[in-house]
Amino acid sequence: MNKKKHRIILVEDSADLGYLLSEYLSMKNFEINWFINGISALKNLESNKYDLAILDITMPDMDGFSLAEQMKERFPELPFLFLSARSLKVDVLKGFYLGAVDYLKKPIDEEELVIRIENLLNRLNSEKRVEEDICHFKLGQFTFNSLNQELSFNDEIFHLTTKESELLHYLVLRQNMLCSHKDILIKLWGNNDYFNKKSLNVFITRLRKYLEKDSAISLDNVHSQGFILRIEK
Amino acid sequence: MNKKKHRIILVEDSADLGYLLSEYLSMKNFEINWFINGISALKNLESNKYDLAILDITMPDMDGFSLAEQMKERFPELPFLFLSARSLKVDVLKGFYLGAVDYLKKPIDEEELVIRIENLLNRLNSEKRVEEDICHFKLGQFTFNSLNQELSFNDEIFHLTTKESELLHYLVLRQNMLCSHKDILIKLWGNNDYFNKKSLNVFITRLRKYLEKDSAISLDNVHSQGFILRIEK
DNA sequence: AAGTCTATTAACTTTTCATTAAACATTATT
DNA sequence: AATAATGTTTAATGAAAAGTTAATAGACTT
Numbered sequence: 454m455n456k457k458k459h460r461i462i463l464v465e466d467s468a469d470l471g472y473l474l475s476e477y478l479s480m481k482n483f484e485i486n487w488f489i490n491g492i493s494a495l496k497n498l499e500s501n502k503y504d505l506a507i508l509d510i511t512m513p514d515m516d517g518f519s520l521a522e523q524m525k526e527r528f529p530e531l532p533f534l535f536l537s538a539r540s541l542k543v544d545v546l547k548g549f550y551l552g553a554v555d556y557l558k559k560p561i562d563e564e565e566l567v568i569r570i571e572n573l574l575n576r577l578n579s580e581k582r583v584e585e586d587i588c589h590f591k592l593g594q595f596t597f598n599s600l601n602q603e604l605s606f607n608d609e610i611f612h613l614t615t616k617e618s619e620l621l622h623y624l625v626l627r628q629n630m631l632c633s634h635k636d637i638l639i640k641l642w643g644n645n646d647y648f649n650k651k652s653l654n655v656f657i658t659r660l661r662k663y664l665e666k667d668s669a670i671s672l673d674n675v676h677s678q679g680f681i682l683r684i685e686k
Numbered sequence: 687m688n689k690k691k692h693r694i695i696l697v698e699d700s701a702d703l704g705y706l707l708s709e710y711l712s713m714k715n716f717e718i719n720w721f722i723n724g725i726s727a728l729k730n731l732e733s734n735k736y737d738l739a740i741l742d743i744t745m746p747d748m749d750g751f752s753l754a755e756q757m758k759e760r761f762p763e764l765p766f767l768f769l770s771a772r773s774l775k776v777d778v779l780k781g782f783y784l785g786a787v788d789y790l791k792k793p794i795d796e797e798e799l800v801i802r803i804e805n806l807l808n809r810l811n812s813e814k815r816v817e818e819d820i821c822h823f824k825l826g827q828f829t830f831n832s833l834n835q836e837l838s839f840n841d842e843i844f845h846l847t848t849k850e851s852e853l854l855h856y857l858v859l860r861q862n863m864l865c866s867h868k869d870i871l872i873k874l875w876g877n878n879d880y881f882n883k884k885s886l887n888v889f890i891t892r893l894r895k896y897l898e899k900d901s902a903i904s905l906d907n908v909h910s911q912g913f914i915l916r917i918e919k
Numbered sequence: 920a921a922g923t924c925t926a927t928t929a930a931c932t933t934t935t936c937a938t939t940a941a942a943c944a945t946t947a948t949t
Numbered sequence: 950a951a952t953a954a955t956g957t958t959t960a961a962t963g964a965a966a967a968g969t970t971a972a973t974a975g976a977c978t979t
Contacts (some may be wrong), residue, residue: 532809542795549801554809563773566781577788601864602908614936615910652938658958674956676946677873807936885927886973889971907967909935 456601458484459504459574464494464520465536470559474507477563483570484572491515491523498528504574505554506533521551523675528579532577536561590625593667593684597621604615613663616641624672633679691717692807693736697727697753698769699745707796708811714800724748724756729811731761735876737807737891739766743777754784761877762863765810825860826900826917830854846896853889857905857915866912 462482465471469491475487486501490495491513498597506524521533534555535548548556557566588600596605602618604611613621619641624632638645638653657672657680664670669685671682694716704720711718721727723745739757743750752765765789768781781789787806788801804820818870821833829838835851839843846854852874857865870886871878890905890913897903900919 516972528839542798545795545798546801549798549805551908554805562778565775565778565782566778572782572785572787573818601862602911615908615938648939651940654956655938655958661957677955804966849926871933881928885953887967888927888969890967907935 458482458590459570459579460484460502461486461505461507461570462494462501462503463499463507464491464512464517465507465509466490467509470509472564476568478567480572481567491517491520494520497521498524498531503531504577506531506569508533508535510535510537510539511546516548518551521548521553525552531575536566536571544660555581593666593670595667596665596671599624599625604663606663611663615642616656617659620653621660624660624680628682628684631675631679631681635679691841692738693734693801694718694738694740695731695736696720696732696743697722697724697745697750698740698741698882700742701725703742703792707799710796712805716803723754724750725772726755728756728760731757731764732877736764737810738803740763741766743768743770743772743781747749751780751784754781754786758785760879763872765806767806769799769861783795783825783916789911820859821855825858825897826903828897828900828903830858833860837896840895844896849889850892853886854893857893857913860916861917864908864912865913870912 461478463471463474463485463579465487471487472491475485478485486497486503488497492506494506494517502534508517508520512520517535521535524533526533532554533552534557535553536557536559537544538559540558545556557567557569559650573622587652588598590599592604594606597603599604599618599622602615604613605620605659620637623637623640634650634653635645638649642649642651642652655672661672673681673682673683675681694711696718698707698720699722699779701722702729704722708718708720708764708789710782718732718764719736721730725748727739738860741750741753746751749772750768750770754768756763757766765787765791766785769790769792770781771789771792778789782818788802790802793862821851823830823832825837827839830836831838832851834853835848837846837854838868856870856873868878869881875882890907894905897905906914906916908914
């Protein structure tokens with residue numbers, strides 16, 4: 454699954470630096486929109502969503518501080534950081550006072566900028582992350598919740614053990630495909646020795662016992678190859 | 687309501703700077719514990735909860751990077767930042783790579799340090815608060831007020847202890863979902879060691895005792911995984 | 920200083936579950 | 950057809966995990 458690009462809005466009046474950063478951050482897989490003044494940036498924000506704003510401070514018309522104030526007022530969800538040559542203590546303090554997530558002093562090393570941004574976005578994102586991994590399956594007449602390790606058939610709920618659930622999960626993801634002993638054992642047991650193969654058979658039997666309630670499902674052996682979870686459609 | 691002091695653990699081998707920072711941050715209304723090496727800091731973390739760790743890098747015995755690695759492993763909820771005289775790009779990158787929330791170069795202006803810390807903690811907190819704001823629940827036939835730590839069943843009111851309430855709150859927010867030992871322990875105890883797991887079991891038993899009055903509620907164990915608070919609908 | 924409240928630790932019992940064993944069945948090879 | 954290899958199923962085992970109750974120790978109150 455390919456990760457969604459993070460969107461960054463950059464407000465920087467210097468053509469050189471603006472171009473440089475746009476190019477570099479694009480290369481680093483960010484989607485970046487660059488504006489050379491606050492007015493146009495604010496305009497754009499009305500119809501676009503970003504994950505982060507990077508603001509220069511010294512700019513004609515509207516400086517970065519005023520821009521930040523307006524952004525905070527109108528788009529309070531958007532985190533922003535300052536990137537400025539002004540390194541006086543008073544400026545840094547003002548930046549943070551306004552609620553910046555960081556204050557970086559020019560000249561900034563591009564790699565450091567990227568890793569700071571990545572860290573920042575990861576942290577902001579991870580809070581939002583809900584366990585929406587693939588864990589909920591429809592399996593013929595069954596429902597399988599691999600997170601809770603529950604297999605349901607109508608009203609009945611079977612509480613699977615961890616290994617049962619892991620195995621079923623593995624097979625479901627590869628339904629109607631041959632899964633070799635070797636791959637299963639390596640993935641779920643960490644190696645593929647003789648005794649674990651015996652163990653695998655025991656678990657196959659157990660899963661069959663659950664699944665036999667639905668005749669459209671079968672868990673078949675392919676001699677000396679592996680198993681296939683077949684589901685008729 | 688008066689704001690709870692934020693707790694900071696400082697690991698810094700220089701007596702001068704350690705003392706200076708301890709004093710200054712205390713004055714700024716932080717509760718700060720200062721350790722002169724990683725070993726003693728790790729030891730202390732086992733039984734104390736902090737909101738932030740500030741780590742020096744150049745230290746005898748265990749350097750700040752190794753310390754950070756171990757902290758990340760054992761106390762993954764604790765955010766940390768580096769405060770170091772090592773300003774080489776490679777060090778900064780390594781610091782962020784390890785997951786630091788910031789990397790500050792000595793000499794650091796105390797005011798800037800404080801405002802950076804305050805901003806950081808504010809952000810970290812506001813992200814957490816989202817779920818902590820919800821404090822009033824209907825739970826089968828029970829009502830649960832996590833703010834007052836009260837669990838009510840008809841006219842009966844059970845006054846829960848802090849830990850009981852925290853645990854129930856955690857589980858209620860994730861009802862009908864498997865909550866792993868690890869996540870519970872890290873969130874509520876700050877780490878996940880053997881003895882806290884024992885402690886968790888004791889609290890599970892207590893909660894069950896309250897909840898058994900409503901047969902539509904069950905607090906089930908999933909062997910070697912965690913617990914599920916199930917509420918029939 | 921005594922008393923209360925509460926989290927942790929201890930001591931002990933019960934349950935769970937992956938593995939192993941064993942008996943039997945099927946498929947492949949000679 | 951005989952033998953070997955592989956697969957199926959049920960049951961036994963033992964170690965780890967979970968449950969329960971009680972004791973302990975530390976913080977806070979009075």
